[in-house]
Amino acid sequence: MKSKKSNNIGIFYLRAYNVLQTIGWSYILYKLLTNDYSSTIEANLWQNIKWPVIIFQHAALLEVIHAATGLVNAKPMITLIQVLSRVFVVSCVILATPYNYAASSFALPMMILAWCISEINRYIFYGLNLFGLNPYFVKWLRYTLFYILYPIGVSGELICTYSAVKYTNSHPEAWSYRLPNSWNFIFSYQILLITVMLSYIPFFPQTYMHMIAQRRKNVGSDALKKAK
Numbered sequence: 001m002k003s004k005k006s007n008n009i010g011i012f013y014l015r016a017y018n019v020l021q022t023i024g025w026s027y028i029l030y031k032l033l034t035n036d037y038s039s040t041i042e043a044n045l046w047q048n049i050k051w052p053v054i055i056f057q058h059a060a061l062l063e064v065i066h067a068a069t070g071l072v073n074a075k076p077m078i079t080l081i082q083v084l085s086r087v088f089v090v091s092c093v094i095l096a097t098p099y100n101y102a103a104s105s106f107a108l109p110m111m112i113l114a115w116c117i118s119e120i121n122r123y124i125f126y127g128l129n130l131f132g133l134n135p136y137f138v139k140w141l142r143y144t145l146f147y148i149l150y151p152i153g154v155s156g157e158l159i160c161t162y163s164a165v166k167y168t169n170s171h172p173e174a175w176s177y178r179l180p181n182s183w184n185f186i187f188s189y190q191i192l193l194i195t196v197m198l199s200y201i202p203f204f205p206q207t208y209m210h211m212i213a214q215r216r217k218n219v220g221s222d223a224l225k226k227a228k
Contacts, residue, residue: 006137009129010071014071014072014109014130015101015130015131016125016128017062018123018126018130019123019127020059020123021056021059021060021119021123022120022123022124022206023051024052024055024059025056025115025116025119025120025123026116026184027052028052028053028056028112028115028116028119029113029116029117031049031052031118032045032049032109032113033047034046035049035109035226037138043053043214045109045112046094046099046103046104046108048201053090053112054090054091054095055113056119056147057086057087058091059091059095060083060086060087061083061087063079063083064076064079064083066079067079071085072126075191075210075217077195078118078206078210081203081206081207082207085157085196085200085203086115086157088196089111089157089160092162092164092192092193093160093161093163093164094108094169096164096174096175096189097163097164097167097174098167101163101164101167102160102161102163102164102167105159105160105163106159107155107156107159107160107163108156108158109156110155111152111153111155111156111159111160112156113151113152114139114150114152114153114194115153116147117145118146118149118150118153120140121141121145122142124125125138125139125141125142127210131178131191136219139218139219142216142218143211143214143218143219143220144215144219146208146211146215148205149167150204150211154204155180157200158197158200161193161196161197162197163188165193165197167196168189168190168193169190171192174189175189176188176189176190
């Protein structure tokens, strides 16, 4: 059994985590909305939001640990899928290719917008719960906005990844390790990108249906039955 002191430390940590993530994604949203889209500078948006996105998106890896250790009531595998897909796009797609590919794609702003709205709402919802607050409107947004935001975000992720695939078509050696070599090992960056894109076929419906089930449980028919 966890001691009261350890529970208090865990709650304090989670409160701080959710507050910082809310601030971080709000700042990214501000930078996104105030970006000069008339500029001809290549990948202007990404240059303006690059480091905040890197920091706060990679910080979400902590949520896998939160779920695995029981600090929060979440399924570790679902959390891992959700977090890794975004971290992959940031680290292995946008940062791994030149600016005139994924970083300058028309899909970047729509993907970042979906991420921002989704994360701000999610962290506010969890943060308020940790302070003993549970406004129905915030809860409703948490379990409703995903209907639109998930498809938009996933579409953006796939389009950006496809931009990286196009880069590998003209640069087949990029981030790849080919035979012969002393390790007798082969790695293809292009195949990795295509494999990740194909993985959305089984994993996206799984996470989407999970959120639909969560909505039914929290603000849908199941919640109404409990309220009666």
